[in-house]
Amino acid sequence: MVDMKEISIIGALSQSGRYRVRALTRNLESPRAKLISDLPNVTLVRGSQDNQEDLHNLFRGAHGAWVNLDGFTLGEKDELFYGFRAYEIARSERVQHYVWANIEYALENAGFDERFHCGHMDSKGRVGKFILSLGQDGMKSTLFSTGPYMDMLIGGLLVPREQPDGTFAWVNPAPSDVKLPLIALLDVGIYNLWIFDNPGKSAGMDLSVVTDNVSFAEIAETFTEITGKKAAHVTVPFEKFASMEEPYPNAFVNWVLGPDAARDNSVMTWRDNFGSWWEYWGGGITKPRDVAILDRIHPTRIRSLKDWMEKVGYSGHRRSVLKMVDDWAEKTRTN
Numbered sequence: 199m200v201d202m203k204e205i206s207i208i209g210a211l212s213q214s215g216r217y218r219v220r221a222l223t224r225n226l227e228s229p230r231a232k233l234i235s236d237l238p239n240v241t242l243v244r245g246s247q248d249n250q251e252d253l254h255n256l257f258r259g260a261h262g263a264w265v266n267l268d269g270f271t272l273g274e275k276d277e278l279f280y281g282f283r284a285y286e287i288a289r290s291e292r293v294q295h296y297v298w299a300n301i302e303y304a305l306e307n308a309g310f311d312e313r314f315h316c317g318h319m320d321s322k323g324r325v326g327k328f329i330l331s332l333g334q335d336g337m338k339s340t341l342f343s344t345g346p347y348m349d350m351l352i353g354g355l356l357v358p359r360e361q362p363d364g365t366f367a368w369v370n371p372a373p374s375d376v377k378l379p380l381i382a383l384l385d386v387g388i389y390n391l392w393i394f395d396n397p398g399k400s401a402g403m404d405l406s407v408v409t410d411n412v413s414f415a416e417i418a419e420t421f422t423e424i425t426g427k428k429a430a431h432v433t434v435p436f437e438k439f440a441s442m443e444e445p446y447p448n449a450f451v452n453w454v455l456g457p458d459a460a461r462d463n464s465v466m467t468w469r470d471n472f473g474s475w476w477e478y479w480g481g482g483i484t485k486p487r488d489v490a491i492l493d494r495i496h497p498t499r500i501r502s503l504k505d506w507m508e509k510v511g512y513s514g515h516r517r518s519v520l521k522m523v524d525d526w527a528e529k530t531r532t533n
């Protein structure tokens with residue numbers, strides 16, 4: 199399992215010794231919840247992101263809030279509603295500094311072309327705009343914006359497939375030469391510690407982070423350089439990619455709730471959501487990040503895919519990263 203101390207925001211706040219952290223979870227007993235509660239200065243609070251009483255309870259008496267709603271369980275419509283409400287509830291509870299885990303507003307960046315409507319990105323992006331538009335009086339706010347996690351090369355949509363001849367192949371809809379701004383989870387804790395430590399500088403900011411901008415051709419080349427193994431990138435139509443990666447037939451974006459969960463038609467299908475996701479990132483539409491700011495905030499940050507691969511001992515083999523993937527494996531194992 200991933201090292202929560204190293205990759206989590208809670209881990210960085212806990213290790214600093216400057217913050218006492220209350221973390222929301224639906225299940226106090228899950229293995230990951232226990233790893234988090236074992237960290238110093240951390241307590242768990244049972245509750246759900248889509249329960250307003252739980253949000254009041256969580257924020258009451260807190261100095262700061264770090265909020266990452268999970269679009270992959272909530273779906274786009276609920277993430278919007280609870281995204282607005284979480285901010286409002288934090289203000290009502292007199293929280294001083296609110297950090298919203300943001301993703302850029304893909305639809306806006308793509309000129310409102312519906313091909314780029316990616317629910318799990320757009321819900322965060324819209325809420326981020328709402329939060330900053332309310333200004334800094336009453337409660338400070340900061341957006342912490344991430345693109346795809348570099349760690350998705352370990353466990354997620356960016357893991358290669360080992361071929362019978364030993365070649366590691368990245369097979370997906372992206373053109374080989376388009377660069378994606380990947381962010382290593384090993385570095386996100388430090389950025390967020392800086393945000394809370396420096397409200398005078400971070401308030402009102404959209405801190406958009408990246409570790410390295412890399413194309414799939416570069417990912418394959420770097421992998422070979424590090425491991426000596428053969429690698430390739432193969433561009434395929436989205437439908438072919440989806441037939442290999444869709445969690446189960448006709449899955450929705452909150453697939454982890456299972457095929458029979460109650461949904462209305464605001465919840466995108468996995469194919470529609472990730473079809474747009476690949477169109478967006480593969481289309482090279484995203485704007486460049488300001489790396490000078492990142493270097494100032496985190497001078498020892500990981501600066502390249504190669505450094506990251508060396509640091510994590512990258513092998514190209516799939517390992518656990520996201521909790522939702524573990525949750526689903528557990529659910530299907532016990533059913």
Ligand SMILES: NC(=O)c1ccc[n+]([C@@H]2O[C@H](COP(=O)([O-])OP(=O)(O)OC[C@H]3O[C@@H](n4cnc5c(N)ncnc54)[C@H](OP(=O)(O)O)[C@@H]3O)[C@@H](O)[C@H]2O)c1
Pocket residue numbers: 222223224225228231245246247248266267268269270271272301318319344345346347350354519520521522523
């Ligand atoms: N994967 C990427 O590359 C990437 C990049 C940028 C942004 N994101 C965004 O990150 C979010 C997912 O977070 P993650 O990447 O950390 O995934 P993850 O590892 O699967 O974690 C999901 C977290 O959300 C919590 N959670 C889910 N539903 C909840 C609910 N109803 N109430 C309380 N807690 C709930 C889970 O806690 P419990 O299970 O303990 O309750 C868990 O801690 C998504 O919104 C996604 O858009 C992902």
